[in-house]
Amino acid sequence: MSRQRQFWLLQTGAWLAYGLETFLSEIGYGRPLSMWRLNLYDALCGFLLTLAIRAVLKATWSHPPAERLRWGVIALVVASVVGGYAWWLALSNFCTECKPPKTWLGYLSYFFGWLQLLVAWTGAYVGIKLARQLQHEKETALQATAMAHQAQLRMLRYQLNPHFLFNTLNAISTLVLDGRAQQANGMVGALSGFLRYSLDSDPEQKVSLDQEIGSIQRYLAIEQVRFGDRLQVGILITPPAGEAMVPSLILQPLIENAVKFGISKREEAGRIEIIARVDDDVLEIVLRDNGPGSLNYRPERTDGQGVGLANTRERLRVLYGERQHFEISRLQPQGTEVRLQFPFEPATEADADAHPNPDRRR
Structure with a gap:
């Protein structure tokens, strides 16, 4: 009724x-x-x-x-x-x-x-x-928790994908055989940090944007071994955006889409940009790529694709209601831009203690 x-x-x-x-x-x-x-x-x-x-x-x-x-x-x-x-x-x-x-x-x-x-x-x-x-x-809190758990499971499934691990380990092996031990060591560190972040992240909690960007950088460092000079990355985090609390793993599906449907479709060099700033107590995160195909990855598709974007859109809606904005647009002459906006929540010392940077653990 x-x-x-x-x-x-x-x-x-x-x-x-x-x-x-x-x-x-x-x-x-x-x-x-x-x-x-x-x-x-x-x-x-x-x-x-x-x-x-x-x-x-x-x-x-x-x-x-x-x-x-x-x-x-x-x-x-x-x-x-x-x-x-x-x-x-x-x-x-x-x-x-x-x-x-x-x-x-x-x-x-x-x-x-x-x-x-x-x-x-x-x-x-x-x-x-x-x-x-x-x-x-x-009910909204329970729904947000369930969706966060689903996002973490999807990320873990991708991380443990045999192709992903094989490509990464094969790249490390090649670096070792070529005598590039320092680069191989860096790759091992990036892979371990990436896996550790996902295992340590509690999907029911928020993390600082700096921590989320750190995980993205480790992921992109691994992919850069695969693409070489074809993958260029630019990150601009304007203070105090780095201190903002964001939903854990919120950017990972967007980065995966940019690599899979943007950079991998280009024969020449491709570029991914991440820009974050705070304006009038609103955190805005913009992700751009200059690939030809990432916009075809639509959240309304029902063939198994588009799950990452749909999940990101729904998580923001559940967590912030009408106070959030999620937009995907095509750039000219080619490329895709994803724009996220939601309330700025500065991190506290308690948040930093609850979510330490995995790169600082030894």
């Missing part, structure tokens, strides 16, 4: 029950059966007034708490005044036995009677809405 349908069922049922309860109370005190019209009018007024209060609450729900409280109080006071006036009109027209109050205190009681009733309804409405919002946030 949809939430809208649930609301209307609860709203209608609650005010019908209120009207029935007041009618039975009047009968119990010996009032005539004709009082049903007054009780029905009373319930209808409550039904309409609470709809007006709901409209105010919905319109200001995303506002700061103080502003929401202010508008809520105003709505309750206005609705109580209208309710008190409507009740006075009802007594004057529907109840011949009823006498008007002798003092202004009687009229004031109409206002406070409605205020008490409307505050109770508002408390129940806000309580239910907050409970649903909390449940939604829990």
Whole structure:
């Protein structure tokens, strides 16, 4: 059942029950059966007034708490005044036995009677809405955790791919045979650091952008042995972007796409650029390549490709909601640009202790 349908069922049922309860109370005190019209009018007024209060609450729900409280109080006071006036009109027209109050205190009681009733309804409405919002946030957190685990598993599967390992180890062996021991040692360090980062990374936690870029550099160092001069890399991280906390492994699928569908399709030298900056508390990460084919790697494909991009897009949506932006565009004369934007969260000392740089471990 949809939430809208649930609301209307609860709203209608609650005010019908209120009207029935007041009618039975009047009968119990010996009032005539004709009082049903007054009780029905009373319930209808409550039904309409609470709809007006709901409209105010919905319109200001995303506002700061103080502003929401202010508008809520105003709505309750206005609705109580209208309710008190409507009740006075009802007594004057529907109840011949009823006498008007002798003092202004009687009229004031109409206002406070409605205020008490409307505050109770508002408390129940806000309580239910907050409970649903909390449940939604829990479900969102669980979904984000599950997606992060899936991203880590996909990365590990790629790292342990026999072709990837074979190409890497074969390149190391070639360097050793050629007497290039220093380069071979560097390759071993890059491979071990790359594998260690993925094994040590907790997909439920965030890491600093510097750490994420460090893993990307190790991956690209391995690929540069395969492509040689055909792969050129440019990285520009403008302070304080390097300190930003980002979802773990968020850039790996994008880099893999750039290498597989961009650089590998070129016969001449190809270039990958990573640019990160902070502007007005928003972290922007741009990844570009000058290859001809990476844009064909579409997230909507269902043939097993496009999973990495779709996962990246969905992880950002789940973690940041409407505060994020993910865009893929074609460059001229050729190339692809991927742009990510989400709130800037600076790393703290606790974050650094929880996610130490694997390159510094010995």
